Amino acid sequence: MALHDRIRTEIEGQILSGALKPGDKVPSEHELMAHYGCSRMTVSKALTALSGAGLLQRRKRAGTVVAPRPTETMVLDVPDLAVEIARRGQAYRFRLIAREVRKARPEDALDDGLARAGPLLFVRGVHCADDVPIAHEARYISLAAVPEIVEADFTRESPGSWLLRHIPWTEAENRIGAVGADAAWAPLLNLEPGAACLSIERKTWRGEARITLVRQSFVAGSFELVARFGAA
Amino acid sequence: MALHDRIRTEIEGQILSGALKPGDKVPSEHELMAHYGCSRMTVSKALTALSGAGLLQRRKRAGTVVAPRPTETMVLDVPDLAVEIARRGQAYRFRLIAREVRKARPEDALDDGLARAGPLLFVRGVHCADDVPIAHEARYISLAAVPEIVEADFTRESPGSWLLRHIPWTEAENRIGAVGADAAWAPLLNLEPGAACLSIERKTWRGEARITLVRQSFVAGSFELVARFGAA
DNA sequence: ACGCATAATATGTCTATACATTATTTCGAA
DNA sequence: TTCGAAATAATGTATAGACATATTATGCGT
Numbered sequence: 001m002a003l004h005d006r007i008r009t010e011i012e013g014q015i016l017s018g019a020l021k022p023g024d025k026v027p028s029e030h031e032l033m034a035h036y037g038c039s040r041m042t043v044s045k046a047l048t049a050l051s052g053a054g055l056l057q058r059r060k061r062a063g064t065v066v067a068p069r070p071t072e073t074m075v076l077d078v079p080d081l082a083v084e085i086a087r088r089g090q091a092y093r094f095r096l097i098a099r100e101v102r103k104a105r106p107e108d109a110l111d112d113g114l115a116r117a118g119p120l121l122f123v124r125g126v127h128c129a130d131d132v133p134i135a136h137e138a139r140y141i142s143l144a145a146v147p148e149i150v151e152a153d154f155t156r157e158s159p160g161s162w163l164l165r166h167i168p169w170t171e172a173e174n175r176i177g178a179v180g181a182d183a184a185w186a187p188l189l190n191l192e193p194g195a196a197c198l199s200i201e202r203k204t205w206r207g208e209a210r211i212t213l214v215r216q217s218f219v220a221g222s223f224e225l226v227a228r229f230g231a232a
Numbered sequence: 233m234a235l236h237d238r239i240r241t242e243i244e245g246q247i248l249s250g251a252l253k254p255g256d257k258v259p260s261e262h263e264l265m266a267h268y269g270c271s272r273m274t275v276s277k278a279l280t281a282l283s284g285a286g287l288l289q290r291r292k293r294a295g296t297v298v299a300p301r302p303t304e305t306m307v308l309d310v311p312d313l314a315v316e317i318a319r320r321g322q323a324y325r326f327r328l329i330a331r332e333v334r335k336a337r338p339e340d341a342l343d344d345g346l347a348r349a350g351p352l353l354f355v356r357g358v359h360c361a362d363d364v365p366i367a368h369e370a371r372y373i374s375l376a377a378v379p380e381i382v383e384a385d386f387t388r389e390s391p392g393s394w395l396l397r398h399i400p401w402t403e404a405e406n407r408i409g410a411v412g413a414d415a416a417w418a419p420l421l422n423l424e425p426g427a428a429c430l431s432i433e434r435k436t437w438r439g440e441a442r443i444t445l446v447r448q449s450f451v452a453g454s455f456e457l458v459a460r461f462g463a464a
Numbered sequence: 465a466c467g468c469a470t471a472a473t474a475t476g477t478c479t480a481t482a483c484a485t486t487a488t489t490t491c492g493a494a
Numbered sequence: 495t496t497c498g499a500a501a502t503a504a505t506g507t508a509t510a511g512a513c514a515t516a517t518t519a520t521g522c523g524t
Binding site: 052167171197220223227 | 248249250264281304305306307308309310311312399400401402403404405406407408409410411412413414425426429430431450452453455456457458459460461
């Protein structure tokens, strides 16, 4: 292991083990280069990496301290639904229910960024695994941001995959919760209204421009999200 | 902005905009130092950062290429429930329902790591905001890993907060899904059995040793998880 | 043609140094 | 005493060079 990796690991270990608590001062670069007998660049690399990972906070002149609440963030895997279903050995299919170009309505409950973006493409459909419905999707796409989407064929490909291939986002936000199945789409998933569903609302941006908002509702037990923290 | 940050941002932009696609070769460090008129350390810093973020893959002699699947991972905020409720201006309270030391039973559906860890402390309780029940929690704690927990008082503090203060974990995994309220605890949350709940199952490790497994079920709408990707 | 040794290439690590930037501390003048 | 300027201590950025290491390309001998 490289020396800067060893330094990084040792300090990380002291933080994770609790030997160094949030707010504690970490030795300065000069003290560490004396301790390890190496140059300043090397210890700096280790400390900068830990700072980037959110474990340390560094301020000029004041020094380096352990960041508060070392970790209330985790890395969340957001699998592509088609890929995830294929990985289970099932056949993925997107069933298009509705598709129309229109303005935002109050009952859509859109955020301002998308509501003011002009005309929207509204798409509703169901994700299926081996023709068993797994999730309902309602999506709003800004035509100003993605004019070429009016040509897309969503009977074979989901809007999500199409967007991913054509215009990658630069920023995204997922809100994850639970919701009872709505009477409007519960029958599409063979559910009683009120049945438990995992709800994911995703907004994406490309620079300043809003691209899309999508609300997906997964039948309980059909889909799980996994978030991890720790050693790879 | 620092030069290495500028280089990093420009290449990142080309990847996110699609100008550079997965598998495409990125100019070598020598080409970039000629292009930007700087030293190799500077471009190396930019490329190493992008490699650490998962956008690039670097191999000696072969060069640097854009990583496949421009990162389907996001950063998930996992707020402490007590802090989150306090932030809403409500009073947090943990109501202890049951607490016992016993061996793992088949119906606990524990993973092998915890089931084989010896005697467990089993705790069940309800998280409340302004005395309104928000979530049910069932937790299993390895007494081998945390013997001093038998002294803890969970009538005032939740087991999660206690653990966080006493023995930080080094590794954790969250599984997030939806579940219908179980008849065993639905009344505690003033729910009908089968009502939609957000389900979070968390396992934590300290090095090789399993510490705890907790299953939390949140009343739909009472709690949301947020995951982000992109600029701050 | 084939396999193997060797050269070339690109990244990985590290040093020693220099100057810039930002807080903090110190100290002097009003 | 208090305010403000200057010294100081820490990190931030960057250079130029050196050697290490992994991988691919080349060419030689059979």
